[in-house]
Amino acid sequence: MTVTNPPVVDAGPGIPTAGAVLRVVVVNGSPSRRSKTLGLADAVLDTLGKMLPIDVSRVDVYRLGPGFTAATERDDVTPDVEAMLRLAEDADLLIAAAPVYRGSYPGMFKHFFDLVDQYALANTLVLLAATGGGEHHALVLEHAMRPLFAFFQALTVPVAIFASSGDFDGVTLLNPRVHGRIEMALADVLDLLKSRATGTRATADS
């Protein structure tokens, strides 16, 4: 999906923006082909696509096959899986989306990040999204997902997004309160992008 709206971010004079498209990568941790987790990710992408030109790719960790599941180290993965890992590592914005399984993110979701290079996501924007059977699962975002990306020294977006089964009709997100939460999270993402594009950094990039 590539959305070709004019960019909302005004980078100011001297900073090249022409053709700048945000590379968004969704890492989807749901084992189901049609899932509430993807329904939630789609709602995020729809909203984001209206704000910025984005280029969206998706990694379905449960569809990567034996070249992924049999790998215990990065060197073991097949070229197609390697390409998927690179895609995630090179994202401008990574959306980590997972259902709650046995009290946490599913195993294959963790396995994917076990193969990601230790510093590849450093300072990368990561938006956390999760779905669960009920509200009592909501803190999976803070107690399981955020620490995982803290290890990577990634820049997780302060507002993480959770939706319960009851918020969906099938896999379509209906609850306007969750949509409101998405808007809030993405407003922060936009702020961060804007300061990255225009702001001065404390330490110069080499």
Next chain:
Amino acid sequence: MAFEIGIMTFGEVTQDPVTGRLPSPRQRVRETIEQAKVADEAGLDVFGVGEHHRTDFIGSAPTILLAAAAEATEHIRLTSSVTVLSSEDPVRVWEQFATIDLLSHGRAEIIAGRGSYTESFPLFGYDLRDYSDLFREKLDLLLKIRERNPLTWSGRFRAPLVDADIAPRADGETIPIWVGVGGSTASAISTGRLGLPMAMALLLGPLTFHEQTIELYRASAEQAGHDARALPVSINTHGYVGRTSRQARDAMYPYFAKGMAENNHQRGRGIELPRAVFDAQASPGAGLLVGSPQEIIDKLLAYHELYGINRAIIQMGFGGMPQKEHLEAIERLGTEVAPVVRQEITARQEVAA
């Protein structure tokens, strides 16, 4: 909108926790029809039968019970509470309710639900993974059948209909179709978007528990271009009208606790509802409609004020309430509670208008 008060039953076949007796299904079908008759005579507005496919309920074919109730009653509206539409053929549902409508001179009604009990899915060959899609599609078909005849329609879960003649038609203009909602926000939103009346099933918890659900229902209806104020909302909830506050609680508790233990399993076991927890549910701030006639009046008015509901359907026989006590409560609801509530709400509406 006139305020409606009614009763509903699942046709419980439960061993009496006090006497140890297990009623026979034959006895329970007769008692179910008697409940409808007494409710009708007491002036109640609605009689509902729920659909359950288990040995401890006689309600697997609610339309047949409603047809029998049609013959035993004169004024009361006959509804399903609920029809598990997801595992039904909407054509058959329409035919059956239209027949009840003819038998009862226009008193038939359908409350269509997704089903909180899921036994019917494997029985009729449906996959629970299609839970939401089944309901959406079947409700769409049912509404179209109501709207026009003959009908051409196609969907995923049944053979297409080509210029199909679906008969009989309703006795009057139409048959009301409500949607039963268990409190999930998405169900309330979908129902609001369709502009259909919503019957909300309440179980336990504070009186204010479903404020958000009702707000979202009305907001979604408005957004979709429906007049939310014209859409009826009902609460379907457990309760018991006793002689006194104490007698009502004492009469209801052992049966309700039994019903909860047999229908609300965790780790495969029923949960014992302690009396203190039950009593807390009966307090003015909690949702359970148990108490003296005056307490029920007060609580129904509180519900009306809070949610703007137009109807309350009370299930008083959960857990196998003995017929004698059940009928007494129906009588009190019809003669002591309903007239006061209707009059009070009408008066309030006149003041508001």
